[in-house]
Amino acid sequence: MMSSATTAEDQLCLNICSSFSPSSSPRSKPLTTQQRWARKKHNAEKRRINSSEEEEEKKKKRGSFKQRRLDKKAEEEEEEEEEEEEEELQTEASPPADTQSLPTVQTDRRTPQKKKDAVRETGRSSIKTSSLFKHNPEIPEFHRPVVSQLKEKIFTSDSFSDMDLHPHLVATLNKVLNVSTVTSVQKRTIPVLLSGRDAVVQSQTGSGKTLSYAVPVVQSLQGLQQKVSRSDGPLAVIIVPTRELAQQTFQTFQKLLKPFTWIVPGVLMGGEKRKSEKARLRKGINILVSTPGRLVDHIKNTLSIAFSAVRWLILDEADRTLDLGFEKDLTIILNSLNSTGPSRQNVLLSATLTHGVTRLVDVCLQDPVNIHVSGSASSDLITTSSAVTSDPSTASQSESFALPEALKQYVVVVPSKIRLVCLAAFILDKCKFSQNNKLIVFFSSCEAVEFLHSLFTSVLSGPSTGQKPKLCFLRLHGNMKQEERSEVFQQFSVSNSGVLLCTDVAARGLDLPQVTWIIQYTPPTAAAEYVHRVGRTARIGGRGSSLLFLTPAETAFITELANHHISLSELKLLDILSSLMMDDTYKGRGKYYSKSSSKALEQETRERATVLQTEFENFVHSDAQSVQNAKKALQSFLRAYTTYPAHLKHIFHIRSLHLGHTAKSFGLRDAPQGLNAAPGPGAKTHNKNKNQNQNKGTSSQKAGGKRFSRGQREVSLLCSEFSSGLEGAEAKTKKKKKKTTTTFGQSGEEEEEEE
C-alpha cells in the first residue's frame, strides 16, 4: 500500500511540481510537447512569483519605453493570432443546429466495439463539441482557511498479549488476523467493554474500531461459565448499515472464533435468500451481524428468532443508523430486544458521532463511557472527554472529525461543462500513465454510476496490450443484484489497480486494501459523509489521497469543511487536464502541437479535452438507449441535488445549476427536454423554450409522473436514495403510508416498508 500510494503521490507531484525543475529538459534531446508545456508553466509561475522590484529591474533592462511598446505589440499580435485560431476551432467545432438536438434515432445495432471505433474516428476527424472552455463561470481565487486538523495517534506501544485476553484469542489475533500491536482506540475500548460498561466510541476511519468491540465480545462469550450453545440463540447483535459491511464484519468474527468453535457467528442481510436465513436462525446463531432492514424483516416474520439471551448490542456506524429510513428500523429492533432479554451491554461506534447521536445514547445506553480518541493538531496526546452531551458549545467540538494523518486532501474547482473530461483526465493520469493506482469515485445516484460505468468502459478502457492490462472499471450501487455486488466487492478487494465507481453504499466501514485515491465527483451531503468517503484510503496508518470536485458556485463548501477542521489543498484544472498530453490518444488537429508558446500548449490541452468530450458525446448520441441512460443519470443527479440539507442549500441549490452545462457533464450535447425531475423555477438553461416547460412548476412539480409538493418530493427522493443506495432496491417492497410515532419521540408521516 505504501509503495503504490507513494507512486500516486509522486505522480501527482510530477504533474504539479516537476515542471519547475530547471534540469528537466536536457539540451541534447528535442523537447516533447509535454516538456515544453512544463517549461512554459514553470516560466509563467516564476513570473508570477517575481517581486515587483525584480519586475522593475527587468523592465529597465529591456530598454526604452518605445522598445517595450514594440515588444508588447508583438506579444499581443501573437496572442491575437492564437485567439483567432481558437475561434476558428470553435466555429468549426460547433455542430449544425440539427445535430445538437437530441436524436430520435432508432436503436443502433452495431456491436459495442464497432460503435466505439466509429465514435473514435468521428472524434478525431472533426470536433463536434461546442466550446468547452467558453462561457464558463470564472473559477474564483482559492481561499484556504487556516485550520488545525485534529490528529489521532493510531498505534500504541502495547500488544494484545498485554491485555487480559484468552491466550488462544491472542494467538488468533497474531496469526490469523496478523495484528499484534494494539491501536489507540483498542487500548481505550477493550478494557472498558471487558469491565461491563456501555460505551460510545469515536475514532478516525481505519483505526481498528471493529476489533475494539469484536475482541471483548469474543473474550466475554468464550468465558461464560455455562458454555455457549447454538440453542441459546443470539448473545450478541451487531447492526451495520450496509450489506458489504455486514459481510466484512461477519468474516472478522469468523476469524476470531476459530479457536472457539462452539460459538457460531451468522449474518443476515438484504438480497440473501430469506428461507436459508430462517433455517440458519432456527439452527442457532450466537453472534448475529445484520443490516437493520433485514433484521426487522425477521423480527416480523421469523418465529424462531428470539432475543431472550442477548448480552451485547453493537451499533457500528451509529450516526448512520439515525438517518432517515434506519431510525424506524432501529426503533423496532430496540423494542424487540427490550421486551425480552437480560440486561445487556450497548456500544455505539463511528468515526463521526454527530451530536444528533445523543438521542440514541439516551434511549440505548446506561451511564456510558465516552471514548473520543483525538487530540489537537499540536499535540499527540489522546484525550478522553467525560460525557456525551448535547450542549451546543461542546457539540461543535464533537463535530470536528479527525482524519488519517497521512491522507492528502485536494479539491479541484471545475465548471460543470468541463467536469466529465476533468474526471476522465484524472483517471487516465492515475491509471494509464502510472501504475498500481486503485481509485474509488463517488457519485450521488445509482443511475449516474451505471451510466458513467458504461461510458468510461466504452471510451476510456482501451485495448489491453502485451504489457498493460485494459483499464478496469467496476461499479457498486444499491440497484445491483446481490451476487453481482458481492462479486464486485471481492474483485476490487483483491485487485492491485482499477477504478470503482460507486454510490455512498461504499462510503462507510469498508476495508478495501490498497486504495490510493478517493474521488468525490459529487460532493457529499455532510462533512461527516466526506470523512467516511475519504476514509476508504489511508487506513491503519497507510498513505492515500483524496480529490473533491466542486463547481465555482460550490466553493463555500471548502469553508464548511474547514468548520469541521478539514483542510484541503487545491489542484488546478489545467494541471489535471495536462495529463491528456502524456500520449496522443486524444490529439487534436495538431494546429498547436508544434508551437512552443505556453498559450499554444494550453490551447492544445484544451483541444484535446474537447476531442475527449466529443468522444463522450458521440458515444452518448450514437443510439437512443445511450441518450436515455444519460438523461436518466442527469435526472437522478438533479434529484439528488435537491436533497442537500437546509444549512447547505446556500452552497448546493438546484437553482444555481446551469442545466445545459450540467447536461454536458453527462455527455449530453444540450439540456434535454422533458426531464421528470425538473430542476425548479430558477434553473438556467441555454434554451429558453425548453426552460419554459421546466420552469412551470413552482409549489408542485412532476417527479416520476406523480405530483408532489416540494417538501413531499424531497422526502420521497431521500427515501428512494437511501433504500436503493444503501439497503438494495431489488428487494420487493410494498409501501404504505402510515402515521407512526418513533421511540425517539418524533411523530410524522413516514413510509413503511414491508418486505
Ligand SMILES: Nc1ncnc2c1ncn2[C@@H]1O[C@H](COP(=O)(O)OP(=O)(O)OP(=O)(O)O)[C@@H](O)[C@H]1O
Ligand atoms: N491492532 C491492529 N494492528 C494492525 N492492523 C489492525 C489492527 N486493528 C485493526 N487492524 C486493521 O486495520 C484495518 C481497519 O480496521 P477497521 O475496519 O476496524 O477500522 P475502522 O476504525 O472500523 O474504520 P471505519 O471507521 O472506516 O469503519 C483492518 O484491515 C484491520 O484488520
